[in-house]
Amino acid sequence: xxxxxxxKSPSRPRSRPGSKQDIRxxxxxxxxxxxxxxxxxxxVIDMPLxxxxxxxxxxxxxxxxxxxxxxxxxxxxxxxxxxMYKEPNFIYSEVSFETVxxxxxxxxxxYGKPMTGTxxxxxxxxxxxxxxxxxxxxxxxxxxxxxxxxxFDTCYGIEWLGSLALIAGDLESSYNSRKKxxxxxxxxREYDTHCTMVxxxxxDFGNSKKWDxxxxxxxxxxTFTNEYMNTLADLAGTMKKGSFFITISKKLPSDVFRIVDYxxxxxxxxxxxxxxxxxxxxxxxxxxxDDEG
Ligand SMILES: C[S@@+](CC[C@H](N)C(=O)[O-])C[C@H]1O[C@@H](n2cnc3c(N)ncnc32)[C@H](O)[C@@H]1O
Numbered sequence: 001x002x003x004x005x006x007x008k009s010p011s012r013p014r015s016r017p018g019s020k021q022d023i024r025x026x027x028x029x030x031x032x033x034x035x036x037x038x039x040x041x042x043x044v045i046d047m048p049l050x051x052x053x054x055x056x057x058x059x060x061x062x063x064x065x066x067x068x069x070x071x072x073x074x075x076x077x078x079x080x081x082x083x084m085y086k087e088p089n090f091i092y093s094e095v096s097f098e099t100v101x102x103x104x105x106x107x108x109x110x111y112g113k114p115m116t117g118t119x120x121x122x123x124x125x126x127x128x129x130x131x132x133x134x135x136x137x138x139x140x141x142x143x144x145x146x147x148x149x150x151x152f153d154t155c156y157g158i159e160w161l162g163s164l165a166l167i168a169g170d171l172e173s174s175y176n177s178r179k180k181x182x183x184x185x186x187x188x189r190e191y192d193t194h195c196t197m198v199x200x201x202x203x204d205f206g207n208s209k210k211w212d213x214x215x216x217x218x219x220x221x222x223t224f225t226n227e228y229m230n231t232l233a234d235l236a237g238t239m240k241k242g243s244f245f246i247t248i249s250k251k252l253p254s255d256v257f258r259i260v261d262y263x264x265x266x267x268x269x270x271x272x273x274x275x276x277x278x279x280x281x282x283x284x285x286x287x288x289x290d291d292e293g
Contacts, residue, residue, distance in 0.1 A: 044109045050101045053148045056183035057097040060148075061141050064171050066094050069139040072163035088223040090161060092138060095220055095248065099265040100145040103246050103274055104132075107216060108150060111244070111260045117278050118242040128191045129153050130215035135202040135232070136160070140168030140195075142218055144175055147193040148185065157197045158209055168197035203231050205238075212238040221247045222272060229253050238283065245277045252277050 073092035077085050104125070111117055112124035124130065128151035134142045137157025147155045159165040175195050180187040200208030202219075211217060217236070221229060233254035236245050245252055249272045251259060257277035265274050 045102055045105050046109075050098060050105070050149070053101060053185060054097045056185050057145055057148055059182040060144055060175060060179060061171065063174065064139050064141060064167065068167065069094060069164060072167055073138070073161055076161040076163045085161075087225065089225060089228050091223040092164075093220065093222055093269055094138060095142055095145075096265070097141075097145045097148075099248075099274060100142050100218060101149040102265065103218070103276055104146060104149045104216065106261055106276060107244050111276065111278060117258070117260060118280055119278075120242050124215055124242055124244065125150055131213055132156065133158065133211040133214045133217045135211065135217060135219040137168055137197060138164050138220075140171040140197045142220070143168075143195050143197065144171065146216070146218065147175075147195050148183070150193075151189065151191040152193045152215075154194045154196060156209065156211070157195075158200050158202045158211065159197065160199070160201045162199065165197065165199035169199075172197045203228070203235065205235060211235075212240075214239055214243055216244045216246065218246045219248075222249045224250060226253075233257075236279075239279050241279050241282045243279045245279070247275045247277070248272050251275050256280050 070092050073090065077090050080086070108125045112119050112126060114121055114123035114126065116123070130150065130152045132143070132146045132150075132152045132155040134140070134146070134155075134157045137143055137159045140157045140159070143155045143157040146152060157168055159168055172195050186192075198209045202208065202211065205212070212235070217239070219232065221232070224232070229250055230253055233252050236252060236254060237256050239245070245257060252275070254277075256279060258280055259275055260278050261276040262273050264271050
């Protein structure tokens with residue numbers, strides 16, 4: 001397989017003084033550094049719902065333990081001929097259901113609200129619908145977690161190690177056949193989120209599934225190299241204004257995203273900081289608007 005390509009950086013947004021944005025109302029962008037209030041954050045998060053959904057999640061993923069993903073990843077990395085697969089980018093770890101659920105709830109209940117940050121007049125994730133991606137989805141469990149916490153149209157997982165992608169495909173089939181049996185929440189809901197696991201290179205828009213139509217991207221970047229993070233940030237620059245990008249341990253090195261939230265959460269090997277970024281501009285837009293969408 002070929003090495004992930006390094007796409008060109010998206011062009012830097014240029015200022016357009018006197019443009020339409022100048023006369024629009026100025027909307028507050030929540031500054032995580034200056035306006036952080038853990039107490040009110042924790043009041044907003046619906047922990048009883050998250051705990052209830054966590055049980056449904058455990059039922060849905062019970063045949064896909066962490067050890068299965070770790071073993072498949074190790075096998076693929078050890079047998080691969082291309083030295084690229086020996087790099088830390090392919091080391092396996094998993095986030096908990098709660099980590100994904102809380103991050104998405106924060107978007108639904110705080111940062112995605114209408115007229116907040118760059119979420120625009122209608123906001124993001126305020127009703128059913130939207131597109132979610134887990135980039136480097138491993139066995140696909142975070143994709144299932146996302147589908148439980150919000151009625152997305154589709155939740156995608158993209159994975160480039162063959163054995164992991166195969167397992168993710170099994171989880172997708174299991175979710176589709178068992179979800180309404182094991183989860184009353186899913187059985188009762190009016191809308192059926194579709195989960196799709198894709199085998200491909202998340203850093204190669206030319207040959208793999210593009211994820212620039214995302215409303216929310218999640219990427220467990222714990223072990224990613226700086227080079228990987230830069231390529232990821234360049235591609236994320238093509239996402240739409242107001243969309244969210246969640247990373248673990250590392251910030252997205254991009255000046256077209258702003259961190260709206262960060263907090264420590266458990267992952268499979270301990271604790272890590274979860275960063276929630278929001279895209280500030282359309283690709284060709286001024287950086288003078290701050291903002292509405
Ligand atoms: C730390 S694991 C995260 C697994 C899962 N997303 C989670 O958080 O529970 C990172 C995953 O990214 C995958 N990966 C690394 N580079 C990739 C690439 N270029 N395209 C797709 N997947 C990739 C690895 O094989 C690994 O499964």
